[in-house]
Amino acid sequence: MTVTPRPRRALEEDGPAVVVQGLRKTYRTRRGIQVAVAGLDMRVPRGGVHGFLGPNGAGKTTTIRMLLGLVRPDRGTATVFGHEVPRQLPQVVHRIGAIVEQPRFFPAFTGRQNLSLLAQGIGLPPSRVDAVLEEVGLAGRSRDRFRSYSLGMKQRLAVAATLLKSPDLLIFDEPTNGLDPAGIHEVRATMRDLADRGRTVLVSSHLLGEVQQVADTVSIVGRGRLLAEGTVRDLLRGAGRGVLRVGVGEPARAAELLRSRGQQVETTADGALLVRAGEHGALPAAEVTRVLAEAGLWLHELTPVQSDLESYFLEVTAQDHLGSAQHEPPGARRADAGEVRR
Numbered sequence: 397m398t399v400t401p402r403p404r405r406a407l408e409e410d411g412p413a414v415v416v417q418g419l420r421k422t423y424r425t426r427r428g429i430q431v432a433v434a435g436l437d438m439r440v441p442r443g444g445v446h447g448f449l450g451p452n453g454a455g456k457t458t459t460i461r462m463l464l465g466l467v468r469p470d471r472g473t474a475t476v477f478g479h480e481v482p483r484q485l486p487q488v489v490h491r492i493g494a495i496v497e498q499p500r501f502f503p504a505f506t507g508r509q510n511l512s513l514l515a516q517g518i519g520l521p522p523s524r525v526d527a528v529l530e531e532v533g534l535a536g537r538s539r540d541r542f543r544s545y546s547l548g549m550k551q552r553l554a555v556a557a558t559l560l561k562s563p564d565l566l567i568f569d570e571p572t573n574g575l576d577p578a579g580i581h582e583v584r585a586t587m588r589d590l591a592d593r594g595r596t597v598l599v600s601s602h603l604l605g606e607v608q609q610v611a612d613t614v615s616i617v618g619r620g621r622l623l624a625e626g627t628v629r630d631l632l633r634g635a636g637r638g639v640l641r642v643g644v645g646e647p648a649r650a651a652e653l654l655r656s657r658g659q660q661v662e663t664t665a666d667g668a669l670l671v672r673a674g675e676h677g678a679l680p681a682a683e684v685t686r687v688l689a690e691a692g693l694w695l696h697e698l699t700p701v702q703s704d705l706e707s708y709f710l711e712v713t714a715q716d717h718l719g720s721a722q723h724e725p726p727g728a729r730r731a732d733a734g735e736v737r738r
C-alpha cells in the first residue's frame with residue numbers, strides 16, 4: 397500500500413494550537429536554583445477557550461513567556477501551530493496575540509485614537525480598528541477617552557489591540573486580575589465570543605471557578621508540571637463521581653454502618669455525611685437508603701454532590717505542597733524533566 401504523505405500545511409492546520417513537551421526553566425537566585433517550570437507537558441486544542449490553571453507560582457507566566465520567545469527554556473520543546481518556538485517564532489509570530497502585562501494606552505486619547513496609533517505603527521488600515529472595536533463590543537464607546545473607561549473596558553481595549561493583526565491564537569495571562577465582578581464578566585464574555593468566532597484562546601488563571609464558566613478544556617498545573625488535562629466536562633465527570641451527601645438523624649451511627657459496608661465517609665461542618673466509593677466501589681443511592689432504613693435510621697437528605705473545578709483541583713493537589721517555591725541548593729544535581737522535588 398502506498399501512503400501519500402500529507403502536505404505540511406495540512407498537518408499544521410490539523411494539529412493542536414500549542415504542544416509543550418518536557419519544558420523546564422530554572423532561575424539562579426541567591427537562595428539557589430529556582431525551578432519555575434519542571435518538565436511541563438501541555439496540549440492546547442485548536443479553537444475554543446483553554447484554561448491554563450494553577451496557583452500563584454505554579455509556572456504559568458514563565459510557560460507563557462517561553463511560548464512567546466521572551467524566556468528561553470533550559471530544556472524541552474514547545475510548538476505553536478506546528479512551529480517550534482523560539483527557533484521558528486518568526487514564521488508564526490503574526491498568528492499570536494498576547495496580553496502578558498497591562499498594555500499602556502494614552503489616557504487622554506479615545507479608545508479609537510489609541511488603536512489607530514497602534515494600527516498605523518504596524519501598517520494596518522483604519523478599517524481594522526473599526527473591526528476590532530466591534531469584535532470586543534467597544535464600538536459604542538470608542539470615541540470616549542481611555543481614562544473614562546471602566547477596568548473591564550480597558551481590558552477589552554487591550555484585547556482589541558491584540559486583535560489588530562488578526563491572530564489565530566490569543567494568550568491572556570491572568571486577564572481578570574484587579575477587575576470587579578462586572579469587569580470579569582465582560583472579559584469572560586469577550587473570550588467566549590473570540591473562541592466562538594474560531595480563534596484559540598489560551599487563558600491563565602488561578603481562579604478556577606471563574607475559568608470553569610468559560611473554558612472548553614483546561615490544563616491544571618502545580619509546581620511547574622501538569623497535574624491534569626482535558627475537557628472541563630470530562631474532568632468534572634471524574635471529580636466527585638458518586639459522592640452522596642446524606643442527612644440523617646444519627647450521623648455517627650450511620651457513618652459507622654456505611655463504613656462497615658466499605659464506603660468512605662466524612663462528616664461535614666453542618667452534620668451531614670459525605671459518602672464516597674471505597675475500595676470495592678460505591679453503594680448506589682437506593683442501597684444507602686435501604687442499609688440505613690434497615691437499621692432504623694431515616695434520611696432527610698440524599699443529594700449527589702456536584703463537583704466543580706475548584707474541588708477537582710484540591711483533589712488532584714491533595715498530596716502536593718503547591719505554590720511553594722522549589723529550590724535546588726547551588727551545585728545540586730538538577731532534577732530530570734518531569735521529576736518532582738519535594
Ligand SMILES: Nc1ncnc2c1ncn2[C@@H]1O[C@H](COP(=O)(O)OP(=O)(O)OP(=O)(O)O)[C@@H](O)[C@H]1O
Pocket residue numbers: 423424425430431432433450451452453454455456457458459570602720721722
Ligand atoms: N525571573 C525570575 N527569577 C527568579 N525566579 C522566578 C523568575 N520568574 C519566576 N520565578 C519563580 O518561578 C516560579 C514560577 O513563577 P511564575 O510567575 O511562572 O508562576 P505563575 O503560575 O505565573 O504565578 P503567578 O500567578 O503568581 O504569576 C515562582 O516561584 C517564581 O517566583
